Amino acid sequence: MSQQDDSELVARLKAGDQAAYAQLVNDHAARIYRLALRMMGNETDAEDVLQETFLSAFKSIDNFEERASLSTWLYRIATNAALMRLRRKEPELVSVEEPVERDDGDLLPRQFFDFCCLPEEDFLRAEARAEMLRAIDELPATLRSVFILRDVEGLSTEETAAALDLSISAVKSRLMRARLKLRERLATYFSQGPVIPETRQ
Amino acid sequence: MSTVHLQHEHNRETCRQYLESLGDYVEGTLAAELCREIEAHMAVCDNCRIVVNTLAKTITLYRQMPSPELPNAVRERLFAVLDLTPYYRPGPESEDEPTR
Numbered sequence: 384m385s386q387q388d389d390s391e392l393v394a395r396l397k398a399g400d401q402a403a404y405a406q407l408v409n410d411h412a413a414r415i416y417r418l419a420l421r422m423m424g425n426e427t428d429a430e431d432v433l434q435e436t437f438l439s440a441f442k443s444i445d446n447f448e449e450r451a452s453l454s455t456w457l458y459r460i461a462t463n464a465a466l467m468r469l470r471r472k473e474p475e476l477v478s479v480e481e482p483v484e485r486d487d488g489d490l491l492p493r494q495f496f497d498f499c500c501l502p503e504e505d506f507l508r509a510e511a512r513a514e515m516l517r518a519i520d521e522l523p524a525t526l527r528s529v530f531i532l533r534d535v536e537g538l539s540t541e542e543t544a545a546a547l548d549l550s551i552s553a554v555k556s557r558l559m560r561a562r563l564k565l566r567e568r569l570a571t572y573f574s575q576g577p578v579i580p581e582t583r584q
Numbered sequence: 585m586s587t588v589h590l591q592h593e594h595n596r597e598t599c600r601q602y603l604e605s606l607g608d609y610v611e612g613t614l615a616a617e618l619c620r621e622i623e624a625h626m627a628v629c630d631n632c633r634i635v636v637n638t639l640a641k642t643i644t645l646y647r648q649m650p651s652p653e654l655p656n657a658v659r660e661r662l663f664a665v666l667d668l669t670p671y672y673r674p675g676p677e678s679e680d681e682p683t684r
Binding site: 416 | 634638639643647654
């Protein structure tokens with residue numbers, strides 16, 4: 384949605400127009416739910432984050448200054464809500480401090496299995512899809528949020544930076560760390576060969 | 585220390601240096617000169633070539649992952665929580681689709 388369409392909707396929202404509230408929900412709920420589900424890894428928490436996002440957006444619409452689009456603003460509220468919730472549930476995974484941006488050894492690739500040329504059906508198996516989702520769930524939350532906004536939701540680096548209140552270079556660096564971790568994990572997974580459903584426990 | 589070992593150590597250091605540019609490289613936003621350097625390195629370093637290819641593949645796989653839908657029941661509860669029930673209209677979701 385363009386910034387101009389936003390302005391008209393924002394004016395109606397600020398005037399307390401119920402139909403405008405409903406439009407905001409209709410326009411953005413599916414996207415916010417998707418983000419919440421990827422961040423939280425389960426439907427119950429995702430629904431809580433979804434509700435919290437819109438409750439909090441309605442409450443603070445008067446403070447919305449239109450520096451970002453409504454969509455980026457909602458992503459920001461949703462990511463914060465998800466991170467708060469994750470921090471309560473898994474404090475060890477969500478550092479309150481900025482993660483140290485260093486070239487830590489565990490980013491160096493170790494698994495060199497070239498899975499690019501596997502048959503396409505190997506990537507479509509339910510088992511492979513489940514592994515891909517588990518891999519996202521196990522990323523540290525601060526890397527997960529960048530990866531989801533940038534590579535799953537398709538936001539630009541600039542939009543991701545605005546949504547997460549990060550610098551462009553922090554977005555790039557976290558994205559790279561997330562991608563390398565996921566690549567490492569998928570390379571390990573695919574190097575073990577496809578899991579044939581019949582043989583699984 | 586053998587020459588082979590030294591050569592290996594040298595390569596590891598070079599690989600490490602290129603690691604942080606790989607994001608821009610796979611996005612196609614890296615400066616041309618650095619691209620050429622990386623490509624020259626990949627021509628002699630199988631590991632880096634594989635890392636670049638599988639990194640790009642990883643990104644593609646996630647971008648192609650099917651999006652979970654917003655179930656109507658969740659949408660309906662959201663409208664209720666927001667006191668917007670009169671505005672609720674069910675979306676065109678398929679029944680009982682798993683969302684993940």
